[in-house]
Amino acid sequence: MPHFPETSIRTLVENLKKAHEIACHNTAVPEALQYYLQKAVDETRKLNFCSATPSINRTASSMDNHLTVPFSETETKINGEQLTCTREGQFHRMLVRMLGAKRVLAIGALKVPCLLAMAEVIPDDGSIIVYALQPYFGQSNQEAFDFSPHGNKIRTKTGPITDSLKELAAVGEDFDIIFIDADQKNPAESYRFVMENHLLRMDGLLCIENVLMKGWGYLENTADENVLDVKTLNQVINSDPHTEQVVLPVQGGLMLVRRSLMHIEQEDLPRGVMKDEVFEGHRGRRILDRLQLEGKVAYVTGGGQGIGRAFCHALGEAGAKVAVVDLVPAKAEAVACELSLKGIKSIAIAADITLPGDVQKMLDTILTKWGTVHIACNNAGINMNSPSEDTSLEEWDQTFNVNLRGLFLCCQAAGRIMLNQGYGKIINTASMASLIVPHPQKQLAYNASKAGVVKLTQTLGTEWIDRGVRVNCISPGIVDTPLIHSEELKPLVQRWLDDIPAGRLARVTDLQAAVIYLASEASDYMTGHNLVIEGGQSLW
Structure with missing residues (x-):
C-alpha cells in the first residue's frame, strides 16, 4: 500500500531558526525584524506542548510513527505527525475520562503520546495493556515511559496476538476500552475473539482504528491484503446485530462500537432466554442509568461542610x-463554587432551618431558580455533649430546635411541593445514636433528637408513599471530620475504634452512594427506612 506522509513542519522550524541566527549577526537587519523573528522562534517551542498533558508535554514523536524522545529545549524534534499525536492524545484522554475507564487494552501499535495521555487520567490501580505482533517500542520509548510519572501503568507484550488474547480470556480479564488497529493482519479475528470471549465489559467501548485506510477501504478493485482485511472487518462489524457503531474522521478513521440490545428480537434468542424488564432493564433503563439524577433539583441543609458537603x-x-x-453564608458559597468548578449547576442559600420564614425563603429561592424541588436532603444538625444530670433546658431546646424542629419544617415545606407534583425524595440524616447509646460520650439531647428523626421519617414515609413521595433516613456512625481531631475529642477516638468492627471511623465518602440510591428511582419501593452505615458498631 502506498505511504501517505503527514505534512511536516520541521523544515519550517529549522529555516526559521537559521533566519533568526542570520538576523542576529547582521547589523543591517532592523531590530524590529529581529524581535519578531525571536518571538516566532519562541512560539515554535510551544508546539510541543499542544496536548496540555504533562507527560506528553515532555515528549516528542519522531518520523517513524513510534519513536518518542524526551523533550529538550536545546534539541526539539517537531513534525506534523507529532502534532497529530498530541491532538490524538487529547482525544484518547477524553475517551478515558468520559467512560471513567480503569483498564484499557490496545491490540496493535498505539502511538506513545496517546498511551501516555490515557495513562495520566487512569486511576493508580488501573492499567493499559498493549499487545503487538512485533516489537515497536525502542529504548527511547521506554525512556519516555520512565520519564512520565504514569508510565508504570503501561505494560507491553509482543508475539502472536491470538495467543495473548487467549491468556487474558483464560483468567477472566475484561476492559473498559479496547483499541484494535485495523491496519494489521486479520483484524476481524481479533474483533470476534474480543466480543465472543467478553473481553469488553458490558458497557465498554471498542475503538477500531484505521477503518477508512485513507479511502483505500472503499476501492472496488484491489488486491492489497491489508485493504481486504479492513473490508472484511467492516463487514463483520456491520453484520453483528448485537452492536451499534459510528465512524469518526480521526486520522485513518475511528469506529466506535458498543453492545446494543435494540435489534435483538425474542425469536432470535436461545431457548429459555426471556427478553423482559430484567433483561432489558426497568423501562428500558439499566441499573446504573436508574441511579442517575439528570433533570432533578436537590437541596442539602448543612451543606457547607462535612457530611452535607459530601x-x-x-x-x-x-x-x-x-x-x-x-447557616453560614461563606460556607455555602464555598461549596457552591466547588460544584460550579466541576460543571455542576448550583446555588448557595443562607438559612436558619429553625425559622419557618427562612425555610420558606429557601424553597422560594429554589423554585424561582429551577421551578421545583425533587430531592430534599435534610442534613443540618448539632451535638452538644453533657451528662444527663447537667443537661440544661437551653441545650435541650437548642438541640431539638435544629435536629428535629428544623428537620420537620423542611420536610413539611418540601413535602407540600412534592405532594402537589406527585413525586419527591426526602432524605433525612439521623444517627447510629438512634439505635444504640454511643459511649463514653454523654449526649442525651442528641440521642433523643435523632431517635425522633427516625420516627418522624417512618411516619411521613407511610403517609406519603401512595402520593409519590418517599421519605427515608441515613444513620451514620462516627464520622471522621475535623471536629473529631479536636483536643477535646482526641482521647475518645481510640475508645470508639475499639467498638467498631470495621476498625476505623466512617468517611464522608462512605455515605455518598447511599444518598444517591435514596434520591434515585432505584429506591422507589423504599420508604420509612433507616439506612445504617456505621461499620458494624451498632452490632456490638
Missing part, C-alpha cells in the same frame, strides 16, 4: 442541580 458533591456528580444551604 452529599452536595454526590448529588451533583449524579446529575442533579444542587442548592447548598447553610
Whole structure:
C-alpha cells in the first residue's frame, strides 16, 4: 500500500531558526525584524506542548510513527505527525475520562503520546495493556515511559496476538476500552475473539482504528491484503446485530462500537432466554442509568461542610442541580463554587432551618431558580455533649430546635411541593445514636433528637408513599471530620475504634452512594427506612 506522509513542519522550524541566527549577526537587519523573528522562534517551542498533558508535554514523536524522545529545549524534534499525536492524545484522554475507564487494552501499535495521555487520567490501580505482533517500542520509548510519572501503568507484550488474547480470556480479564488497529493482519479475528470471549465489559467501548485506510477501504478493485482485511472487518462489524457503531474522521478513521440490545428480537434468542424488564432493564433503563439524577433539583441543609458537603458533591456528580444551604453564608458559597468548578449547576442559600420564614425563603429561592424541588436532603444538625444530670433546658431546646424542629419544617415545606407534583425524595440524616447509646460520650439531647428523626421519617414515609413521595433516613456512625481531631475529642477516638468492627471511623465518602440510591428511582419501593452505615458498631 502506498505511504501517505503527514505534512511536516520541521523544515519550517529549522529555516526559521537559521533566519533568526542570520538576523542576529547582521547589523543591517532592523531590530524590529529581529524581535519578531525571536518571538516566532519562541512560539515554535510551544508546539510541543499542544496536548496540555504533562507527560506528553515532555515528549516528542519522531518520523517513524513510534519513536518518542524526551523533550529538550536545546534539541526539539517537531513534525506534523507529532502534532497529530498530541491532538490524538487529547482525544484518547477524553475517551478515558468520559467512560471513567480503569483498564484499557490496545491490540496493535498505539502511538506513545496517546498511551501516555490515557495513562495520566487512569486511576493508580488501573492499567493499559498493549499487545503487538512485533516489537515497536525502542529504548527511547521506554525512556519516555520512565520519564512520565504514569508510565508504570503501561505494560507491553509482543508475539502472536491470538495467543495473548487467549491468556487474558483464560483468567477472566475484561476492559473498559479496547483499541484494535485495523491496519494489521486479520483484524476481524481479533474483533470476534474480543466480543465472543467478553473481553469488553458490558458497557465498554471498542475503538477500531484505521477503518477508512485513507479511502483505500472503499476501492472496488484491489488486491492489497491489508485493504481486504479492513473490508472484511467492516463487514463483520456491520453484520453483528448485537452492536451499534459510528465512524469518526480521526486520522485513518475511528469506529466506535458498543453492545446494543435494540435489534435483538425474542425469536432470535436461545431457548429459555426471556427478553423482559430484567433483561432489558426497568423501562428500558439499566441499573446504573436508574441511579442517575439528570433533570432533578436537590437541596442539602448543612451543606457547607462535612457530611452535607459530601452529599452536595454526590448529588451533583449524579446529575442533579444542587442548592447548598447553610447557616453560614461563606460556607455555602464555598461549596457552591466547588460544584460550579466541576460543571455542576448550583446555588448557595443562607438559612436558619429553625425559622419557618427562612425555610420558606429557601424553597422560594429554589423554585424561582429551577421551578421545583425533587430531592430534599435534610442534613443540618448539632451535638452538644453533657451528662444527663447537667443537661440544661437551653441545650435541650437548642438541640431539638435544629435536629428535629428544623428537620420537620423542611420536610413539611418540601413535602407540600412534592405532594402537589406527585413525586419527591426526602432524605433525612439521623444517627447510629438512634439505635444504640454511643459511649463514653454523654449526649442525651442528641440521642433523643435523632431517635425522633427516625420516627418522624417512618411516619411521613407511610403517609406519603401512595402520593409519590418517599421519605427515608441515613444513620451514620462516627464520622471522621475535623471536629473529631479536636483536643477535646482526641482521647475518645481510640475508645470508639475499639467498638467498631470495621476498625476505623466512617468517611464522608462512605455515605455518598447511599444518598444517591435514596434520591434515585432505584429506591422507589423504599420508604420509612433507616439506612445504617456505621461499620458494624451498632452490632456490638
